[in-house]
Amino acid sequence: MSTQELAPSPLGPVDVEQAEAALVEHYQRLVRIAYLVLPPSLGRNRRVLTSHALVQGALPRRRTSSTGVPGARRAEDAVDPGYAYVRGEVLRQALVAGLPLRRRALPRRAQLPPLLPQVWGLRLFPRAGGADELALDQQLSALSGPARAAYVLRGLERQGDPEVLRVLGAAGVPRADAEAALTDADEVTATLGIGTAALLESPEFDPCSLQARPPDLMRRRQHGRAALAAAAAALVCGALLGLPGDGWGRGGAAAPSYARNPAAEAALDPGKLRRVPAGFWQGSTRTDFSVWPARGGLVDDRALLRRALAVWARPGASVRSSATPGTPVGPPMGPPQLLYAGEVDGSRVVLFHDGLRAVRYAEPLAGTAGAALDFGRTDGADAVGSAALVLSRTTANVRYLTAPWVRDTAVRDLLAPAKEPWRLERDTHGVTEPLLSPAQARGCTAWNTLQVRDATGVRLLTDLGELAPARLTSGPPSAPKDVTAKAARDQWARAACGLTAVRSHGVRSVNAWAFAEQRLPEDGGRAAWVCTRAETWRGTGSRVLAQFQVPAPGVAAAVVARAEESPACGVHEPRVLAGVLWQAKSGRWYVLAAGSGEFVSLRTTGGVKGEAESRLLAVRAKAGARADLDGTLKNGTRVGALR
DSSP: OOOSSSOOOOOOOHHHHHHHHHHTTTTTHHHHHHHHHHHHHGOHHHHHHHHHHHTTTTTTOOOOOOOSSSOOOOOOOSOOOHHHHHHHHHHHHHHTTTTTOOSSSOOOGSOOOOOOOOOOSSSEEOOOHHHHHHHHHHHHHHHHHHHHHHHHHTTTHHHHHHHHHHHHTTTTTOOHHHHHHHHHHHHHHHOGGGGGGGGGGSSSTTTTEEEEOOOOOOHHHHHHHHHHHHHHHHHHHHHTSSSSSTTTTSSSSOOOOGGGGGGHHHTTOOGBBBBOOTTTGGSSSSGGGGGGOOTTTTTTTHHHHHHHHHHHHOOTOOEEEEEEEEESSSSSOOOEEEHHHHHHEEEEEEEOSSSSSSEEEEESSSTTTTTTTEEETTTTTTTTTTSSEEEEEEESEEEEETTOOOOOEEEEEETTTSSEEEOBBBOOBBBBBBBSSSSSSSSSOOEEEEEEEEETEEEEEEEOOOOEEEEEEESSSTSEEESSSHHHHHHHHHGGGGGGGGTOEEEEEEEEEEEEEEOOOOOOOOOEEEEEEEEEESSSEEEEEEEEEOSSOOOOOOOEEEEEOBOOOOOOOOOOOEEEEEEEETSSEEEEEOOTTTTTEEEEEEOOOEESSSEEEEEEEEEOOOOOEEEEETTTTEEOOOO
């Protein structure tokens, strides 16, 4: 969708009592529409709260006169005018919530966390659905806001294309974007089938039927202690500053304004950039970005370096800027380290590092119009985490700048585990040849990764659309290993397409753990249960996927459960429980479930009842059946399935 401001709703005046009656009568449906249209990047907890807030704030601000003759209703306005008005306002605000924040513009109310309703100490999310709902949710998450709205209006509101175009236009979507949204919605229908739209009425997408889970209690305790310490420090500082003297006077302790601040001026001086000599890393006790030498053919171009530093400190309105979640985008705190400056793919590119972030500046060879500035968080990087940075990204390809300790590079396709990796050439500065990147691919027919070899072993890194590629590992959370063994490659070949769920999320590493194998009923072979956990550079925002791999080589694993901010499959909670509704070749249906080694028994309740005195369960069921799954640990604690 265009990032231009959405136009005000052109719907005619509606009396507030009429709109309120429609809102109350259709509240659950309106909240479901808002939840489906809101961007999935908000996370399920915030989408739930925001969807309720948007609906509750959709009433007209003023009363309209009840006298006079109402205007004639058009044929396409077959719904109640009050409902049409409220639905249009909900759609408009949900689309506004999906617009990117602008550096020089104040955020709209819908783009911020809702003031009301608020929930403290709990995380809320709809009841989990089956594999079909998860597949639909993944398809919707890849669409733009107008495309999700078009799909919802078709499937949930049963509207034809002309009416969808009219409603999107009334919600402020330009005509060209609305027509493109219908095309994108057609692709989802073609991929999943026509009947999949009925899944929009599933409890998976109902923000009025919720489950509650506690947040990360350890992190909340740490944040509480930090807040208490900060409050105490503020009180002490306030008392000291309030003492007689120059505490708050014009000649107090405050530094001069930015333009006269020596530290700020030094940060913008290309002559004071930190440059590490070549070979310094060989005798250093550290092996990370801090010992990367300055490389590239333009490291002595002071004009280029000055422009790059100035744009970093004060990016103009024409600069395209991006940052991984949780990455500060402010100016450098002092002279940063220069990693690279040179010409790459028709642009002049400069890479900096300031201890916390890697920063990439790029400008076209002709002029500076269209400059780009990218931020990536890299604090705490080890030798593997600092093995490469993205230097250039075109429509389909990516180039890396590799660390000086990387001995050779190759390309390995995760989806072809038996295929040998092919050599990837580098120049004298450590810049690789371009390779096909999966970061922006719409399908999943190949997943090329960067294979790097250093003195300690071979690693696999993958481009997820950010400056720092993510490391891929395999094995239990307590001892993950790099993906070098055949079994690990075979496992990742089935799980690789699930990496699309963690693109542009600030991911540092992704581990795939085969926590169980299960013999399928009716001699269906042996299936594998895999838990994939993505850790981020910022520490928060981890994502966990439980995948079910049927014994059919070449068939991608089915995502059967997922969670955000969950400790499952991690070092602090190395356990997981998941289930799926599976159909045998005979046509009969089964609820299958598996837990990691800590589980001693499993149980299903609700629509399917069954139990097993082991960590594997298989129970006959009916098509479309829904069940609640839990299990008992060795210490007697009963825990639920991954949500």
